[in-house]
Amino acid sequence: MWNLSDIAKSVDEWLNSVMSPTWVLVVEMVVIGVLAIALFAVLGLVLVIMERKVAAYMQIRLGPNRVGPKGMLQSLADTVKLLVKEGLTPAGADKFLFNLAPFIAMITAMLLLAPLAFAKDFQIWDLNIGVLYITAVSSLSVIGILMAGWSSNNKYSLLGAMRSGAQIVSYELSAGLAIMTVVILTGSLQMSEIVKSQADGWWLFKGHIPAIISFVIFIIAVTAETNRAPFDLAEAESELTAGFHTEYSGMKFALFFLAEYINVFIVCAVGATLFLGGWMPFHIGNWEGFNHVMDYIPSSIWFFGKTFFLIFVIMWFRWTFPRLRIDQLLNLEWKYLLPISMLNILVVTLIAIKGWHF
Secondary structure, three states: OOOOOOHHHHHHHHHHHHOHHHHHHHHHHHHHHHHHHHHHHHHHHHHHHHHHEEEEEEHOOOOOOOOHHHHHHHHHHHHHHHOOOOOOOOOOOHHHHHHHHHHHHHHHHHHHHOOOOOOOOEEOOOOOHHHHHHHHHHHHHHHHHHHHHHHHHOOOHHHHHHHHHHHHHHHHHHHHHHHHHHHHHHHOOOOHHHOOOOOOOOHHHHHHHHHHHHHHHHHHHHHHHHOOOOHHHHOOHHHHHHHHHHHOOOHHHHHHHHHHHHHHHHHHHHHHHHOOOOOOOOOOOOHHHHHHHHHHOHHHHHHHHHHHHHHHHHHHHOOOOOOOHHHHHHHHHHHHHHHHHHHHHHHHHHHHOOOOOO
């Protein structure tokens, strides 16, 4: 299979030939950081225009169609607008925390890139507890939101932040249990091992009905965790005038806006890795000819294709379902998703012990 690992190995060998190991490590860390920031910038531009085009398609209208060919440069124009806008800090705000909150949101998103395998043998850090790392670090995102809401000295911002805290803490439970389904079936927390375990079929299909239930619960839970409609109670425009980032403008607002889309990409990448094989091509048992044809598609194309398919599904939710009330949102988690997830874990454990999966 074609992959990006050859490029990474060539760069590493060249750096080792011209400088000491210490400087090689420093340079590689800087390069990875720059590439991560570049990926964030590109994803932000792509996902915003994708969101607007998907919304337009579902509402039978054109969407952005002025800036660039078919409006494809509209995101770039919006970025320039945010860059030149003045960033204001409210008079009664805690200035340090108010300015720190957007960076907390972005740093958390950047940390989550580490264990993701973007292609075969191509990831920043193949951590042996990658799944645990992702679930632990992703829970830190609520700190930035609570910090923004409290430090703004605005009751609407504080209400939005408290809603978000309750929502994220609640839905983390179902998302975590859904992820545990794949961990039980695989017997490993390492992302690369989880991908390799799907060489003969993706867990969505190999794990029988419990894996499908876990996948559905995971998609619902991460949609709520990323504050996306119909679970966008934290920034309900009709009630809270944008919620926790009401007082933010300019680039500080842009960082929160970007962090939301980056988090959507990350949770979809995790879902694609755990349930849809990550960079692994679609293989069917002993169909050698079919599997060989699938191997010709680069692994990075498989990864990003699956990820963007899940992103489309989450965007589909936004333009299909009405926003839930806060009581409906919490009832859905505590009365339905969590009990189903706990029962599902027991069934999956039985399947794993008996070896009934394909």
